[in-house]
Amino acid sequence: MRPVAVLASRVRYEEKRIFAALERRGVAFTHVDTRRFGAELEGAPDGPPEYAAALNREISHSRALYASLLLEARGVATVNTSEAIAVCGDKVRTSLLLRRAGIPTPRTAVALSPEEGADAAERLGFPVVIKPLTGSWGRLVAAVHDRAQAETVLEHRAALPSPQQHIIYLQEFVDKPGRDVRVIVAGDEVVGATYRYSDGWRTNAARGARSAPCPPTPELTEPARAAARAVGGGVLGVDLVEGPAGPLVLEVNHAVEFQGFQQAHGDAVDVADAIVSHVLDAASGARSREAV
Amino acid sequence: MTLTCPECEGPVLLTEPVRLSEVAQCADCSSELEVVGLDPVTLDLAPEIEEDWGE
Numbered sequence: 001m002r003p004v005a006v007l008a009s010r011v012r013y014e015e016k017r018i019f020a021a022l023e024r025r026g027v028a029f030t031h032v033d034t035r036r037f038g039a040e041l042e043g044a045p046d047g048p049p050e051y052a053a054a055l056n057r058e059i060s061h062s063r064a065l066y067a068s069l070l071l072e073a074r075g076v077a078t079v080n081t082s083e084a085i086a087v088c089g090d091k092v093r094t095s096l097l098l099r100r101a102g103i104p105t106p107r108t109a110v111a112l113s114p115e116e117g118a119d120a121a122e123r124l125g126f127p128v129v130i131k132p133l134t135g136s137w138g139r140l141v142a143a144v145h146d147r148a149q150a151e152t153v154l155e156h157r158a159a160l161p162s163p164q165q166h167i168i169y170l171q172e173f174v175d176k177p178g179r180d181v182r183v184i185v186a187g188d189e190v191v192g193a194t195y196r197y198s199d200g201w202r203t204n205a206a207r208g209a210r211s212a213p214c215p216p217t218p219e220l221t222e223p224a225r226a227a228a229r230a231v232g233g234g235v236l237g238v239d240l241v242e243g244p245a246g247p248l249v250l251e252v253n254h255a256v257e258f259q260g261f262q263q264a265h266g267d268a269v270d271v272a273d274a275i276v277s278h279v280l281d282a283a284s285g286a287r288s289r290e291a292v
Numbered sequence: 293m294t295l296t297c298p299e300c301e302g303p304v305l306l307t308e309p310v311r312l313s314e315v316a317q318c319a320d321c322s323s324e325l326e327v328v329g330l331d332p333v334t335l336d337l338a339p340e341i342e343e344d345w346g347e
Contacts, residue, residue, distance in 0.1 A: 008313065009313060010313060010326070010338070011311045011312070011313045011314040011315065012315055015311070016307075016311060016314070019311065031311070031312065031313070033312070033313050059345050059346070060342060060344050060345055061344040061345070061346065062344050089344075134343075134344055134346075135343065135345075135346050136347040137346050139346070162343070237347060253346075253347035254347070255346070255347050257347050
């Protein structure tokens with residue numbers, strides 16, 4: 001079999017686990033540092049693609065998106081696909097697809113300028129959460145409790161140079177029980193779930209939230225699986241919050257980090273191995289299509 | 293494997309096998325470091341977090 005490409009400019013705990021899982025299974029792989037990757041657009045090389053599949057672990061959303069696009073143009077099966085990356089990297093696109101699929105989410109509004117943002121927040125009803133369209137780890141996410149706070153946050157957003165920061169994405173603030181839920185999905189398989197506990201209102205692992213095993217009940221796994229499917233499928237981290245009326249999907253992450261998740265589950269779950277299984281399935285599917 | 297932090301010269305512990313582009317943190321000065329060479333293993337300061345980084 002041709003090698004599997006693992007795209008990553010930063011090799012963290014997760015990538016080391018994935019490399020080890022590939023080695024345990026005897027799968028040939030090439031680590032491609034995406035900072036040093038490029039491809040000509042004029043015609044794919046003759047013969048089969050250079051990689052059996054590409055696992056995209058790039059931490060930069062822009063580089064991840066274009067790396068998958070370039071490899072797909074050369075006939076390489078990608079995990080995740082450029083389509084899934086494009087959707088997950090844009091909270092508006094994600095929310096629209098989740099809504100279309102009938103998946104419960106917090107009430108959401110979008111304002112196309114910071115000036116319109118305060119009125120949109122007022123219509124949604126305080127408290128609201130203002131989030132950037134792209135980005136994760138809870139960065140630049142603000143909970144605002146009244147119009148004055150909203151105007152302050154929006155004034156700062158208006159001062160940021162990127163036009164994308166001037167598109168304002170707002171969600172109702174869901175009063176959660178000090179935790180949220182991360183479900184990791186690979187294809188149609190739910191790898192597992194964790195609670196993420198935090199003393200603050202943001203429960204991102206990157207902000208120091210503590211992970212603990214969460215029973216993967218259908219109430220959580222079914223919306224998570226449906227959300228993964230709605231954004232295009234692949235290896236995805238689905239974040240849910242337990243609202244008063246049931247779980248709501250907050251977002252879907254295309255480059256899922258799983259250090260806290262893995263450490264919470266110990267030997268009961270092997271996330272890296274599940275990811276490798278899914279990549280090998282993608283490679284096998286691509287080989288079948290080439291043979292036709 | 294223990295290397296020297298390029299920022300503060302403190303000891304930096306890396307778990308083997310060491311991989312290219314691997315990130316590590318110096319326990320002394322908290323600098324984030326990146327493995328930029330394997331033969332010999334060489335550390336440099338890791339790039340700063342960019343706006344579009346994340347999961």
